[in-house]
Amino acid sequence: MALLEVPLLEVPLLEVEDLSVEFPTRRGVLKALDRVSFTIETGEVLGVVGESGAGKSLTGAAIIGLLERPGRIAGGRILLSGRRIDNLPQDELRRIRGRRIGAIFQDPLTTLNPLYTVGRQLAETMQVHLGLPDAEARRRAVSWLEQVGIPAPAERVGAYPHEFSGGMRQRVVIALALCAEPELVIADEPTTALDVSIQAQIITLLRRLAREHGTAVMLITHDMGVIAETADRVAVMYAGRIVELGPVQRVIRHPAHPYTEGLMASIPTLEGRPGGRPGGRLCRLRQIEGAMPRLSAIPPGCPFSPRCPKVFARCTEVRPELMAAGETEAACWLYAPALAEAAHG
Amino acid sequence: MADSPAPLFEAEHVTRVFDVSGPWLQRITSGEKRRSLRAVDDVSFSMSKGTTLSLVGESGCGKSTMARMAVGLYAPSRGKIRFEGEPLSAARADARLRRRMNMIFQDPYASLNPRWRVSRIIAEPIRAFGLLRSAREIAARVGELLLQVGLQPSDGEKFPHEFSGGQRQRISIARALSSEPEFLVCDEPTSALDVSVQAQILNLMRDLQRRLDLTYLFISHNLAVVRHMSDRLGVMYLGRVVEIGPADEVFSAPLHPYTRMLLDAIPDLSMSGRSRTPVAGEVPSPIAPPPGCTFHPRCPLANERCRHERPEYTLSGAMLVACHAVAEGRRAA
Numbered sequence A: 001m002a003l004l005e006v007p008l009l010e011v012p013l014l015e016v017e018d019l020s021v022e023f024p025t026r027r028g029v030l031k032a033l034d035r036v037s038f039t040i041e042t043g044e045v046l047g048v049v050g051e052s053g054a055g056k057s058l059t060g061a062a063i064i065g066l067l068e069r070p071g072r073i074a075g076g077r078i079l080l081s082g083r084r085i086d087n088l089p090q091d092e093l094r095r096i097r098g099r100r101i102g103a104i105f106q107d108p109l110t111t112l113n114p115l116y117t118v119g120r121q122l123a124e125t126m127q128v129h130l131g132l133p134d135a136e137a138r139r140r141a142v143s144w145l146e147q148v149g150i151p152a153p154a155e156r157v158g159a160y161p162h163e164f165s166g167g168m169r170q171r172v173v174i175a176l177a178l179c180a181e182p183e184l185v186i187a188d189e190p191t192t193a194l195d196v197s198i199q200a201q202i203i204t205l206l207r208r209l210a211r212e213h214g215t216a217v218m219l220i221t222h223d224m225g226v227i228a229e230t231a232d233r234v235a236v237m238y239a240g241r242i243v244e245l246g247p248v249q250r251v252i253r254h255p256a257h258p259y260t261e262g263l264m265a266s267i268p269t270l271e272g273r274p275g276g277r278p279g280g281r282l283c284r285l286r287q288i289e290g291a292m293p294r295l296s297a298i299p300p301g302c303p304f305s306p307r308c309p310k311v312f313a314r315c316t317e318v319r320p321e322l323m324a325a326g327e328t329e330a331a332c333w334l335y336a337p338a339l340a341e342a343a344h345g
Numbered sequence B: 001m002a003d004s005p006a007p008l009f010e011a012e013h014v015t016r017v018f019d020v021s022g023p024w025l026q027r028i029t030s031g032e033k034r035r036s037l038r039a040v041d042d043v044s045f046s047m048s049k050g051t052t053l054s055l056v057g058e059s060g061c062g063k064s065t066m067a068r069m070a071v072g073l074y075a076p077s078r079g080k081i082r083f084e085g086e087p088l089s090a091a092r093a094d095a096r097l098r099r100r101m102n103m104i105f106q107d108p109y110a111s112l113n114p115r116w117r118v119s120r121i122i123a124e125p126i127r128a129f130g131l132l133r134s135a136r137e138i139a140a141r142v143g144e145l146l147l148q149v150g151l152q153p154s155d156g157e158k159f160p161h162e163f164s165g166g167q168r169q170r171i172s173i174a175r176a177l178s179s180e181p182e183f184l185v186c187d188e189p190t191s192a193l194d195v196s197v198q199a200q201i202l203n204l205m206r207d208l209q210r211r212l213d214l215t216y217l218f219i220s221h222n223l224a225v226v227r228h229m230s231d232r233l234g235v236m237y238l239g240r241v242v243e244i245g246p247a248d249e250v251f252s253a254p255l256h257p258y259t260r261m262l263l264d265a266i267p268d269l270s271m272s273g274r275s276r277t278p279v280a281g282e283v284p285s286p287i288a289p290p291p292g293c294t295f296h297p298r299c300p301l302a303n304e305r306c307r308h309e310r311p312e313y314t315l316s317g318a319m320l321v322a323c324h325a326v327a328e329g330r331r332a333a
């Protein structure tokens, strides 16, 4: 048994293959995730960005087996170290969740139990998943509080969640997600509910601890700035699909997909862009016209085609899959060699 | 700005205190003292017509309270607010003046009546102020307002839930504009929106400002957004404006240690490798703020004086800064 648990080196830590998630409704089945594929390597931070409703949280929920009914996986596979986890029975999945995959959500209060002290929650998590004896678990609980920067950890270990501020609670949640030494942590908007100054603290902490413990992180956020500073690679989602995937520097500086390009240009930056008008105010932000389609009205072919400045005939007919686009991959017909020629010439 | 005539809007030593004591009976029986919270503490600024002043700061620092006082939704506990030189209370009593100021809120979902059609929502201020009488004129004006914010006149027939977040914020803006105001207080107008939608709304607000010569008091916690919108910028901390001046200068040469920390905390999209120091600590409870300079527990430049004596404003160039280190010419080591 023990031998089988050793991951094969060639296999990525997490593989998501053609994952589809749907919601049956009275007016038909809505496809919320449509053949999403990506991998996460051991110790890697993969950022997932996209606007509200793009499918970021659903992707995370499907991986940890927390899809809420009537949502269901309608196709594809999810593999952890080469083993399928999308079709496991509930109890087995629960064991993997917590032990091998940790979770951090936007609102720390959804993760913390208000009735138990933070120390007890940490200790119990370690007892269940690591089989630690009582005293050792309690000792480590203090050490985790210290690692996430809670002042006077030995005293605070007996405190209840409501006695902490929002930022402190999110630190406790991070400790709770990491204390069972999982191989992967799924962090869904871990800083969105926090103030800017606290966000930076939390992101720095998460990045440092993940690196120290060799934990891979799937970091879901709509904040490109957070991704820029934290992730190794980034997946950009739009209307339930991944439209671009690549090294974070490349995607930010030289986005290949027209949606990513528009998204990047619409972010206000401190440094500003050239062409500011007198009086010091900077130029107009670039904007993408229109809005992301609703799930019930996703256009055929490329889902971005109604808003795309570079749309051509094929885009509205055939769906583009992720294809090599310079140093990233983009789901865009501009990068199909034969077609691009036809489009430009 | 220096040569412009009398300001459109002025706040002078404005303070707002909230009573946060327990219920009366509980206080009597337990002998607990009255407790108060100074949400806005001695804030002064003025705005000239057609410009934008932004207030930034972390949650709970008093931005929304100031915004509410600016349109008369709260009365200041102390200090004066003037609109075109007249005390705001007098201005609010006069319907002609009242229609000239309006507010846009953060949450476009909560601020629109879900049971009303969009056309009725937008027409309501027109009717309330009696700006137009005939149904046909009102309908035409509503259609015009919808076009102005990038929607279709036919959208007036729909209900708020039929729109996306960004579209709902457009409806709020159309409603705010329907009384033909000159002064708009915008409290986190894009904080609930995605960046791509935010860009649309910010561009729209700037276009409208230019076309209609609007004056904005713009509230946000997002410094990058503020950078795009402001002529002047005030940074708030625990109820006080700790630094205020021309936006360009605040961004290019921030003086107050808190402003510098905030600027430092913003994730760097350009990945220029600028080294960042995350802000240490958190905002203390406003019920029992630290003595002296309220920022001293988090400040790298704090010394003995800072712990006891509240810093007054120092004028440094065009900037007003409340900090002993700036006044004394002390710098970061």
Ligand SMILES: Nc1ncnc2c1ncn2[C@@H]1O[C@H](COP(=O)(O)OP(=O)(O)OP(=O)(O)O)[C@@H](O)[C@H]1O
Residues within 6 Å of the ligand: A023, A030, A032, A050, A051, A052, A053, A054, A055, A056, A057, A058, A059, A069, A070, A071, A222, A295
């Ligand atoms: N219970 C449900 N019934 C029907 N549709 C749903 C349900 N839950 C989610 N969806 C839809 O699935 C899509 C993706 O949802 P998801 O929550 O993953 O988006 P997201 O990218 O996380 O957005 P946000 O940033 O707003 O959380 C959305 O269009 C959403 O409306």
Ligand SMILES: Nc1ncnc2c1ncn2[C@@H]1O[C@H](COP(=O)(O)OP(=O)(O)O)[C@@H](O)[C@H]1O
Residues within 6 Å of the ligand: B018, B019, B020, B037, B038, B039, B057, B058, B059, B060, B061, B062, B063, B064, B065, B066, B286
């Ligand atoms: N009606 C009220 N009663 C008591 N306290 C209030 C009230 N409104 C605001 N406060 C307090 O005043 C402070 C400033 O609030 P607010 O202006 O809403 O902050 P911001 O908008 O910057 O987040 C906060 O500590 C808040 O809890």
Ligand code: SF4
Residues within 6 Å of the ligand: A257, A258, A259, A302, A303, A304, A305, A306, A308, A309, A310, A311, A312, A315, A320, A331, A332, A333, A334
């Ligand atoms: S496939 Fe066509 S419509 Fe879609 S993003 Fe590429 S160019 Fe635009």
Ligand code: SF4
Residues within 6 Å of the ligand: B256, B257, B258, B293, B294, B295, B296, B297, B299, B300, B301, B302, B303, B306, B311, B322, B323, B324, B325, B326
């Ligand atoms: S007054 Fe003192 S504590 Fe306050 S900001 Fe200035 S240096 Fe820091």
Ligand SMILES: [Mg+2]
Residues within 6 Å of the ligand: A056, A057, A189
């Ligand atoms: Mg989400």
Ligand SMILES: [Mg+2]
Residues within 6 Å of the ligand: B063, B064
């Ligand atoms: Mg507020």
